[in-house]
Amino acid sequence: MVEEKSLHMTPDEFRRYGRAVVDWIADYYEKIETLPVLSQVKPGQIRALLPPKPPLNGEPFEIILDDMKRVVLPGITHWQSPNFFAFFPANASGPSILGDLLSSGLGVQGMLWSTSPACTELETHVLDWTVDMMGLPEKFKSTSTGGGVIQDSASSASLCALLAARERATKFASNEKGCDGRLVAYSSTQTHSSVEKAVKIAGLGRQNLRLIDVDEKFALRPDLLVEAIRKDREAGLIPCYVCATVGTTSSNAIDPLPEIGKTCRREGIWLHVDGAMLGTAAVCPEFRHLLDGIEFSDSYCFNPHKWMFTNFDCDCFFVADRAALIHTLSILPEYLRNQATESGAVIDYRDWHIPLGRRFRSLKLWFVIRHYGVEGLKALVRRHVEWAQKFARWVQEDNRFELAVPPPMNLVCFRHVGGDEVNQKIMDWLNQSGKIYLTHTRLKDRLTLRLCVGQTQTEERHVIQAWDLIRQAAQEIAGA
Numbered sequence: 001m002v003e004e005k006s007l008h009m010t011p012d013e014f015r016r017y018g019r020a021v022v023d024w025i026a027d028y029y030e031k032i033e034t035l036p037v038l039s040q041v042k043p044g045q046i047r048a049l050l051p052p053k054p055p056l057n058g059e060p061f062e063i064i065l066d067d068m069k070r071v072v073l074p075g076i077t078h079w080q081s082p083n084f085f086a087f088f089p090a091n092a093s094g095p096s097i098l099g100d101l102l103s104s105g106l107g108v109q110g111m112l113w114s115t116s117p118a119c120t121e122l123e124t125h126v127l128d129w130t131v132d133m134m135g136l137p138e139k140f141k142s143t144s145t146g147g148g149v150i151q152d153s154a155s156s157a158s159l160c161a162l163l164a165a166r167e168r169a170t171k172f173a174s175n176e177k178g179c180d181g182r183l184v185a186y187s188s189t190q191t192h193s194s195v196e197k198a199v200k201i202a203g204l205g206r207q208n209l210r211l212i213d214v215d216e217k218f219a220l221r222p223d224l225l226v227e228a229i230r231k232d233r234e235a236g237l238i239p240c241y242v243c244a245t246v247g248t249t250s251s252n253a254i255d256p257l258p259e260i261g262k263t264c265r266r267e268g269i270w271l272h273v274d275g276a277m278l279g280t281a282a283v284c285p286e287f288r289h290l291l292d293g294i295e296f297s298d299s300y301c302f303n304p305h306k307w308m309f310t311n312f313d314c315d316c317f318f319v320a321d322r323a324a325l326i327h328t329l330s331i332l333p334e335y336l337r338n339q340a341t342e343s344g345a346v347i348d349y350r351d352w353h354i355p356l357g358r359r360f361r362s363l364k365l366w367f368v369i370r371h372y373g374v375e376g377l378k379a380l381v382r383r384h385v386e387w388a389q390k391f392a393r394w395v396q397e398d399n400r401f402e403l404a405v406p407p408p409m410n411l412v413c414f415r416h417v418g419g420d421e422v423n424q425k426i427m428d429w430l431n432q433s434g435k436i437y438l439t440h441t442r443l444k445d446r447l448t449l450r451l452c453v454g455q456t457q458t459e460e461r462h463v464i465q466a467w468d469l470i471r472q473a474a475q476e477i478a479g480a
């Protein structure tokens with residue numbers, strides 16, 4: 001019998017092409033600084049480079065890889081560029097990329113402990129490490145009443161927290177009968193839009209999300225929260241969830257957790273704390289005050305995929321009472337039954353988030369923590385904060401510019417004093433230059449530029465260059 005030729009890549013080919021891909025990525029990082037940070041393509045330009053139909057027969061790998069340069073790279077906004085100061089960072093790093101590659105190689109689907117015990121146990125262990133590493137409350141550890149799980153995103157974490165809050169408030173009746181329109185959630189006007197989405201998905205209804213006003217520093221006003229809860233109770237509604245933020249997306253504002261937390265305790269309301277970007281700062285003991293009051297929270301999340309040098313997607317989500325979360329999300333069809341689950345001796349992370357399936361995400365986080373060490377992570381965070389604070393001082397010393405709000409950490413919100421139109425033009429000029437990328441927000445209804453220092457590759461010289469370019473843009477646009 002003649003053996004059919006395999007259609008698969010042989011191990012030898014994989015070795016060869018795998019090396020080529022790693023070389024490609026290394027070359028990319030070596031030259032990333034020279035590439036325009038914000039992709040300059042027009043809508044449809046990338047699709048126009050692609051054939052209308054898929055290939056009937058397989059193509060040589062070299063040609064596929066070549067198309068990364070020809071087709072893909074022009075349409076990439078270089079999030080890994082040291083000149084990326086936009087939004088919040090979405091960091092990658094060598095150890096993280098390699099950890100992710102190994103996760104792909106193992107191709108594990110870790111929905112149950114038994115479908116790959118290492119996938120579950122490493123995740124539990126690394127998240128317990130993280131609790132210690134960041135000075136988080138012991139209750140978030142698997143050895144206590146709670147525990148941590150890696151979610152794809154902070155959006156999913158907020159949603160899971162809301163679902164558990166919903167069930168706790170209704171004694172698990174909403175899971176059975178649906179919501180009756182009486183459950184209410186609270187956050188500030190500055191809270192990330194994912195909470196509004198979560199409220200819609202969880203069936204509370206957007207009208208039952210109260211957006212509480214903020215103070216001068218854009219932090220939630222706890223007195224107004226108390227007032228809103230009182231009014232809702234008087235109206236026969238059921239307050240069930242508060243989301244407080246440590247480092248809002250617009251301006252890095254820090255909601256007052258102690259006051260909010262005491263209110264939630266008193267009222268029996270689930271407090272979720274979203275530290276998506278800024279949470280990473282807690283690796284440094286001197287910044288842990290940002291999380292003062294976290295001990296009142298029922299759940300907390302931060303994204304190593306933002307500022308902790310770990311590729312997207314990696315959100316660490318901690319709960320104080322894992323039973324509430326598991327009871328909310330657990331279902332056990334016959335085909336998932338197994339001895340380990342029945343024994344009660346293992347964690348099945350499928351019960352800790354929305355999807356059933358899950359990747360081996362903890363590998364990349366484990367690699368990052370081991371590669372840099374806790375001291376390395378601290379040093380990087382400290383540098384970013386120091387450079388952002390330096391940048392803020394330069395802004396203050398230049399009378400053409402002003403700070404929109406004192407920058408608490410690594411995000412500087414600033415503007416040219418010439419008004420919205422000038423600021424818009426400055427931002428467009430900078431982004432079209434391809435030399436840096438920054439984004440804007442509106443604070444007190446004024447267009448405000450945001451510069452976030454947190455990209456893995458950023459060095460002090462990039463922040464200096466950014467300031468030089470901003471001054472040059474001001475000169476070009478406002479003539480002063």
Ligand SMILES: Cc1ncc(COP(=O)(O)O)c(C=O)c1O
Pocket residue numbers: 088152153154155156192194245247248249274275276277303315
């Ligand atoms: C404070 C805050 N929360 C949540 C999110 C959503 O993050 P993710 O993309 O992980 O859902 C962001 C995104 O920037 C954020 O800034």
